[in-house]
């Protein structure tokens with residue numbers, strides 16, 4: 001095995017592991033493949049090491065949402081509310097803090113981390129060029145052909161989907177990169193989409209002073225992948241905040257005066273006019289696309305290894321790409337289309353890294369207990385938090401998904417406002433929780449929590465689901481008083497009461 005060089009030797013062409021795309025998941029797979037093995041790895045990155053999450057997605061969005069949540073919470077607690085009544089966010093300070101959180105779009109610290117971990121970094125755009133081979137168009141100019149002794153891992157992520165609508169591409173609408181890295185708050189904004197990115201962006205845009213904000217979405221409700229009550233509660237709050245929601249509509253055509261490439265986060269031209277499919281017309285100063293994600297797989301040389309260009313890469317439970325012989329090509333993160341969240345990509349990366357190290361050493365890929373390494377358990381409990389007001393947190397399956405999967409389910413809901421823990425937080429607290437229980441095993445297969453401050457509650461649900469803890473065990477998992485986690489006890493009591501009320505068979 002070659003040594004762990006701290007910088008890339010210009011004549012070097014072979015590594016044990018080549019990672020195409022150095023997002024957080026890419027960093028993780030390189031770390032897990034190399035840290036307890038003799039393997040070495042190189043990250044090939046076309047943009048910033050750390051990827052979307054660090055600079056253009058999770059981190060800046062949460063930095064923009066946090067002050068909005070703090071102000072709103074304070075405005076609901078007597079003793080503080082009188083100090084904050086009618087106050088608005090200090091927009092320049094919020095944007096400056098966002099810039100701090102994204103390190104001013106400078107990835108030096110992440111490069112230092114990689115080099116410190118013995119992982120090489122090559123700046124450039126990579127494409128597969130046959131088995132175990134990657135050709136890199138170097139950022140510094142020229143090309144370089146790399147060979148992987150053991151594995152190539154694709155972590156090229158995803159970008160905003162631009163729907164096929166007349167005039168939309170030409171209008172240069174804002175993508176998630178612009179709205180998270182905005183430098184100027186437009187007065188009138190239209191958001192197209194009703195999922196997580198749309199709902200979070202609507203929350204911070206309104207809090208930062210967008211005067212006219214309209215959300216156009218194609219479904220009946222917001223957050224269509226969550227329990228329906230979650231979308232309804234978020235919609236109620238957005239409406240209260242003055243956001244106009246237009247469900248069951250789509251764009252028919254878009255026109256824009258003087259569209260221009262002004263850079264990320266600045267208005268991309270003049271007034272935008274959107275014609276909807278019902279004939280209505282909307283105008284705004286900026287348009288934000290939150291219309292889903294397209295995997296970055298169009299131009300990474302997939303046909304050279306027998307896979308079609310474009311589309312999500314299908315992987316097995318060890319993250320090896322299906323249809324490619326020899327177990328040398330892996331994919332992690334958004335490109336797999338399995339769970340488009342940073343923590344799930346990083347989880348896939350940890351498993352893939354250990355699988356690669358084991359296979360390279362000629363060992364079967366198993367954990368310390370001798371069980372096969374697989375992402376199946378983690379995906380069963382896959383958590384997600386949407387940082388809207390109220391927050392929406394979930395783990396596992398929704399009731400609809402569980403039924404579609406053939407699970408005989410029983411559900412229980414509870415009003416989170418009825419807990420002592422949330423009452424002391426805020427007297428007018430709004431929230432709700434639901435458990436989805438598999439009757440056959442008497443275990444939780446899904447959980448949803450809606451309310452302020454529920455984000456950290458989700459991990460308890462993930463633990464229950466992945467650990468397949470039966471309700472008889474959960475009865476002995478005592479929640480602290482007074483906290484929001486008391487909802488677990490209330491949900492179990494609700495299930496017990498429901499069962500007691502059922503006629504005996």
Ligand SMILES: Cc1cc2nc3c(=O)[nH]c(=O)nc-3n(C[C@H](O)[C@H](O)[C@H](O)COP(=O)(O)OP(=O)(O)OC[C@H]3O[C@@H](n4cnc5c(N)ncnc54)[C@H](O)[C@@H]3O)c2cc1C
Pocket residue numbers: 020021022023024025026044045046047048049050051052053056057058059061062124125126127155156157158176180197296299300332333334335339340341342343344345
């Ligand atoms: C607005 C927004 C907010 C979000 N908030 C959250 C959140 O709070 N929590 C959460 O878990 N998830 C969140 N997500 C989702 C999360 O950002 C993604 O799931 C995550 O970033 C995907 O990581 P990835 O490893 O797949 O790749 P990405 O982060 O997409 O990065 C891919 C990297 O590959 C590089 N690259 C691409 N092609 C090549 C190539 N050919 N050669 C070399 N380099 C290449 C790119 O430059 C990039 O750095 C959010 C998404 C958005 C849009």
